[in-house]
């Protein structure tokens with residue numbers, strides 16, 4: 001029987017990033033989802049071009065009961081880390097207004113990037129093939 005260190009429920013943006021990070025830290029990771037394909041909401045985002053980050057993102061842009069949470073989270077993974085990932089995958093992008101970054105072509109590029117990173121981190125996504133249709 002297969003054994004997993006981490007089981008992530010939901011192959012959305014949050015679940016895929018979490019799975020990639022855990023996989024890169026050497027954990028054996030499984031991602032399950034009850035939908036038809038991974039990253040469906042990402043595909044809709046930014047009018048289909050995914051507004052994937054903002055170059056001026058700072059803890060002041062977030063509302064939280066614990067204002068220190070955003071400071072610590074953003075200091076450990078910044079918008080520049082995500083931009084570096086997008087550049088590593090040679091995804092063309094542009095700045096729109098007020099620092100918003102969008103894919104030139106399609107939000108599909110971001111989903112494919114996350115799936116490629118998950119694969120590289122040995123993350124198993126939906127091995128039971130509930131939902132697998134190519135995006």
Ligand SMILES: Cc1cc2nc3c(=O)[nH]c(=O)nc-3n(C[C@H](O)[C@H](O)[C@H](O)COP(=O)(O)OP(=O)(O)OC[C@H]3O[C@@H](n4cnc5c(N)ncnc54)[C@H](O)[C@@H]3O)c2cc1C
Nearest residue numbers: 010011012013014015033034035041042044045046050051
């Ligand atoms: C029209 C639209 C445009 C947007 N534009 C942008 C944008 O340009 N930039 C931006 O940053 N954000 C944008 N957003 C918001 C962004 O898409 C979401 O914040 C983000 O995708 C949420 O990711 P998530 O992983 O938290 O949740 P989700 O993407 O909702 O992922 C959750 C996953 O869990 C699965 N799931 C749920 N319940 C179960 C269960 N019981 N068992 C198994 N699987 C389950 C679902 O099938 C889904 O795949 C937009 C959202 C919409 C709707």
